[in-house]
């Protein structure tokens with residue numbers, strides 16, 4: 001077992017009740033940290049109190065945004081076991097984002113071990129109500145004190161934990177989505193595939209305008225022709241058209257979601273034709289016109305499976321499945337959460353128990 005120094009928090013906080021958590025507001029008492037320096041590599045893995053930290057005002061991340069993050073969850077089962085879901089897939093994606101942002105690769109075994117030891121220490125912070133979880137946020141940022149543009153030589157990695165409820169205030173209720181035709185999120189050859197703050201910064205203006213117009217999120221189209229569907233701000237998107245499940249192919253400008261992959265793998269297992277390909281917004285509207293658009297839903301770690309009840313493109317609104325959750329979205333939600341909360345037997349090696357209360 002990797003030796004990880006632990007410094008205990010002498011001012012532990014109160015663990016919030018599971019019934020009114022919201023998403024991302026509360027933080028557990030400890031965090032995992034590690035440092036990087038060129039020539040020395042990643043070093044000093046430790047668990048320390050969750051607290052403010054010091055960086056220089058000139059730290060490169062503040063000026064040029066060299067940073068990445070991940071989003072995972074720990075769940076509490078009815079038997080009070082703490083489970084993680086597809087951890088290795090998330091950590092491999094962390095390294096893919098690192099590659100895109102010129103951040104040195106992490107040893108996923110070390111980060112995994114640090115994460116598991118942190119969860120074991122903070123297991124009481126995993127909320128016990130179905131639909132809640134301990135959201136896990138690993139992130140890395142550049143710390144060189146320098147205001148020229150270059151790749152940093154020093155970095156900090158943190159993993160913080162946030163007991164959370166559903167990402168959308170409406171929980172599993174269908175969401176209303178604006179198809180964005182003015183702003184774009186990412187371009188081919190850019191950062192779109194990486195989990196990096198820049199992609200979320202790029203989404204804010206469209207998100208603010210969409211919220212004012214009464215929408216929950218925006219659906220991004222490609223940056224060149226504004227026709228090809230990409231993803232929603234915090235989730236990948238699926239369309240069920242005439243019995244076939246379709247999601248945009250990973251062409252570099254959208255995030256390769258782990259829940260997206262889970263949906264594709266489950267659909268195939270269940271004998272549903274599931275296709276990754278380019279799909280235009282015109283095709284979706286035409287399918288709706290012909291009565292062939294059966295379901296639309298998003299997939300994401302935070303959002304899980306989120307049914308889409310309405311789409312609005314250039315002021316033209318369509319209502320999907322009577323603004324109700326469709327049977328496939330429901331089945332996927334039940335199965336994925338069933339695996340995570342230990343109600344459905346895992347036959348694919350996706351779930352691991354890391355602690356018991």
Ligand code: COI
Pocket residue numbers: 070071072234300301302303
């Ligand atoms: C996740 O689903 O984990 C995400 O990263 C979305 C988020 C920005 C809250």
